[in-house]
Amino acid sequence: MAKMWAGRTSGVTDSIADDFNSSIRFDCKMYRQDITGSMAHAAMLGAKGIIAKCEADTLIDGLQGILNDLESGALEFDFTCEDIHMFVEQVLTQRLGDVGKKLHTARSRNDQVALDLRMYLRSEIDEITALVKDVIEAIVEQAEKNKSVIMPGYTHLQRAQPILFSHHLMAYAMMLLRDLGRLSDCRKRMNVSPIGCCALAGTTYDTDRRFEAAQLGFDDIAMNSIDGVSDRDFCLELMSAIATLMMHLSRFSEEIILWASWEFKFIELSDAYTTGSSIMPQKKNPDMAELVRGKTGRVYGDLMALLTTLKGLPLAYNKDMQEDKEAVFDAVETVKMCLKVFAPMLATMTARPDNMRKAAQGGFINATDLADYLVKKGLPFRSAYKISGQIVAKCIAEGKVLETLSIPEYREFSDLFEEDLYQEIDLLTCVEKRISEGGTSVASVEAQISYVKERI
Ligand code: ARG
Numbered sequence: 269m270a271k272m273w274a275g276r277t278s279g280v281t282d283s284i285a286d287d288f289n290s291s292i293r294f295d296c297k298m299y300r301q302d303i304t305g306s307m308a309h310a311a312m313l314g315a316k317g318i319i320a321k322c323e324a325d326t327l328i329d330g331l332q333g334i335l336n337d338l339e340s341g342a343l344e345f346d347f348t349c350e351d352i353h354m355f356v357e358q359v360l361t362q363r364l365g366d367v368g369k370k371l372h373t374a375r376s377r378n379d380q381v382a383l384d385l386r387m388y389l390r391s392e393i394d395e396i397t398a399l400v401k402d403v404i405e406a407i408v409e410q411a412e413k414n415k416s417v418i419m420p421g422y423t424h425l426q427r428a429q430p431i432l433f434s435h436h437l438m439a440y441a442m443m444l445l446r447d448l449g450r451l452s453d454c455r456k457r458m459n460v461s462p463i464g465c466c467a468l469a470g471t472t473y474d475t476d477r478r479f480e481a482a483q484l485g486f487d488d489i490a491m492n493s494i495d496g497v498s499d500r501d502f503c504l505e506l507m508s509a510i511a512t513l514m515m516h517l518s519r520f521s522e523e524i525i526l527w528a529s530w531e532f533k534f535i536e537l538s539d540a541y542t543t544g545s546s547i548m549p550q551k552k553n554p555d556m557a558e559l560v561r562g563k564t565g566r567v568y569g570d571l572m573a574l575l576t577t578l579k580g581l582p583l584a585y586n587k588d589m590q591e592d593k594e595a596v597f598d599a600v601e602t603v604k605m606c607l608k609v610f611a612p613m614l615a616t617m618t619a620r621p622d623n624m625r626k627a628a629q630g631g632f633i634n635a636t637d638l639a640d641y642l643v644k645k646g647l648p649f650r651s652a653y654k655i656s657g658q659i660v661a662k663c664i665a666e667g668k669v670l671e672t673l674s675i676p677e678y679r680e681f682s683d684l685f686e687e688d689l690y691q692e693i694d695l696l697t698c699v700e701k702r703i704s705e706g707g708t709s710v711a712s713v714e715a716q717i718s719y720v721k722e723r724i
Contacts, residue, residue: 271350272354272357272358286348286350289350289587290347290348290349290350290351291350291351291352291590291593292345292346292347292349292350292351292352292355294593294594294597295351295352295381295384295593296345296352296355297388297597298352298384298387298388299335299338299345299352301383301384301385301387301388302352302353302356302380302384303331303332303334303335303338303356304335304387304484305380305383305384305387305463305484306327306331306356306371306380307327307328307331307332308463308480308483308484309371309374309375309463309480310324310327310328310331311324311328311479311480311483312475312476312479312480312483313370313371313374313475315476315479316473316474316475316476318373318374318473318474318475319370323367326364326367327360327364327367327370327371330360330364330368331356331360333363334356334359334360334363343359351377351381352384353377353380353384354377357371357372373473374464374466374471374473374475375463375464376465376467376468376497378465378466378467378468378497378584378585379462379463379464379465379467379496379497380463382462382463382465382496382497383461383462383463383484385502385503385592385593385596386458386459386460386461386462386486386502387484389458389502389503389506389596389600390455390458392506392600392604393451393452393454393455393458394455395604396451396510396513396600396603396604396607397448397451397452399604399607399608399611400444400447400448400451400513400607401448401724402607402611403444403517403610403611403614404441404444404445404720404724405611405724406610406611406612406614407437407438407440407441407444407614408438408441408717408720408721409615410434410437410614410615410617410619411433411434411437411438411441411713411716411717412434412717413619414434414437414619414621415434415710415713415714416432416434416696416710417432417433417434417619417621417624417625418430418431418432418621418624418625418628418695418696418699419431419432419433419436419534419624419625419627419628420627420628420631420633421436421633421708426631427627427628427630427631427632427633428633429633429634429636429698430628430633430634430695430698430699430708431699431708432699432708432709432710432713433534433619433621433624434710434713435707435708435712435713435716438713438716438720440516440520441716441720442716442720443516444513444516445720445723445724447509447512447513447516448723448724450508450509450513451506451509451513453505454502454505454506454509456487457502457505458502458505458506459485459486459487459488460486460487460489460490461477461480461481461486461488461489461490462489462496462497462499463477463480463481463484464477464480464489464493465490465493465494465496465497466493466497467497467584467585468493468494468497468498468583468584468585469493469494470493477489494583494584497584497585498581498583498584498585498586498589500574500578500589500592503592503595503596504571504574504575504578506596506599506600507567507570507571507574507595507596507599508571510567510571510599510600511564511567511568511570511571511599513603514560514563514564514567514568514603514606515564517560517561517564517606517607517610518560518561518564520557521554521557521558521560521561522557522561524537524554524557524613524617525554525557525558525561528542528552528554528557532623532627533620533623534619534620534623534624535618535619535620536617536618536620537552537554537557537613537616537617538613538616538618539552540612540616541554541556541609541612541613541616541617542554542555542556543555556610556613557613559606559609560606560609560610563602563605566598566602567598567599567603570595570596570598570599570602571595571599573591573595574591574592574595574596577589577591577592577595625695628695629669629671629695630669632660632663632669632670633695633698634670634693634694634695634698635656635657635659635660635670636656637693637698637701638656638659638670638689638692638693639652639653639655639656640652640692641685641689641692641693642655642656642682642685645684646684647684655681655682658681659673659678659681662677670693671690671693671694675687675689
C-alpha cells in the first residue's frame, strides 16, 4: 500500500526498508499522548477558524473513539504503519473520511513526536517519583526500627569508626532525596510545549500555540521553532537523573550483597527476594540486589547511546532522532522495575544487630575516641594519635582489644589514663558523643528522619 506521504514519490517502499524505518513497535507506547495531543490540536484549529468548529468536534469525537477502542482492545495497532502518528491518522481517516485528513493542518510529525514524548516522559517522571518515595519510606522504616543498632562504619572497606546502622541507612535516604530534586528539575524544563513549531520553521496559519500548550498542561512553549523540534535535552536530562539514581541503588545493592554474605551476616534478606542455587543447597543468593547493580550498566549505556546519536546532528529534525525513544524508554522501564523490587526487598530485610556489634568490637574502631580522650586531658591531637596507634599495635601483637587492656598497661604509654577511660571508649558512648549536626548520634538520626519525612 502507498504511504500517506506518497506524492513526490510513489510512496511504495521496499519491505525491508519499511521495517527498518518504522518505529510503531516502540512508539505505540505513546498512543494516549498522541491522541490527546491531537484532540488539543483539533480544538485549536477549530477555535482559530482554521477548520470549521463542527469539523473540530468531529475530529475530537473520532479521536476519543480511537482512544476508547485501543483501551478496550476493540482496536489493535497495525504494525505495518510507520509510526503511532501515522497509525492514528490512518484510522481516523478510515473512520471519518475526508475530515480526518484535516487534522494534520499546521502541524508536522516533527513537533508532534516531540510533544508526545514530552507528555509521555512527564507522566513517567511522576511515576518514578512515587516509586523513589516508596524506597525512601522503606529506608526510614528500617532506620526507625533499628535506630540504636551499632555497626562498624568503613572507609576503604576497613573498619573505621562505630556508627549507627540507622545513620548508614539514612545516607541513602539523602541521596534519593537529591534524586527527587533532579527529577523535579528535569520535569520543569521538560514541561515546555513544542507543538506549533511544525516541521521546523513555524507556520503560515494563524495558530494559537499557547492555547494548545495550556490544554495539555504545559507551563510554557518552546520559543524557537528549530530548537523546539530538534531538542532532546529533556531525554538526556531524564536519563542522566535516572543514571544517577541507578548508581545510588547500585551502591546500596553492593552493600546489601556484602551484608548478606556469611562473612558479614549483618542482614538477612527475606526469602521472597532471594533465590537458591540449582546445585548448592546451602545458597541464598541476593539476586535482586545483584540485578539492580547489573542493570545500572545498561542505563548508563542508554544515556551514552543518545548522547552519541545527537552529537553530530545538524539542525533541525533528522531521522536519527527516532533512536531517542528506545533508549529513554529502556532507562525508564529499567529504573521502575528496580525501584519496584527494591522497596519491598528493603522493607522485608532483617538486621542482625549482634553480628554488627561483634564486627564493631573487633576492629579498634574506637581508636579515634581513645586519642580524643587524651586530647581532652590536655595532649595535642597529633601526640594523642601517635600514642593511640602504639597502643593498638600492642593490642594486635598480644591479641587484645582496647576494652580489655588494664589501666597499668595503658599507663605505660601515658599517665593521663584513668578509670573513666573505659566509659569513653565504650562503643555506645562513641556513637552518642558524635552530636555534631549530621553525625551518627541517635538525636542526629532522629533529626535526619524528620528532615526526610518532611520532604516526601
Ligand atoms: N517516528 C518518527 C520519530 O520517532 C516521527 C517523526 C518523523 N518525522 C519525519 N520527518 N519523518 O522520530
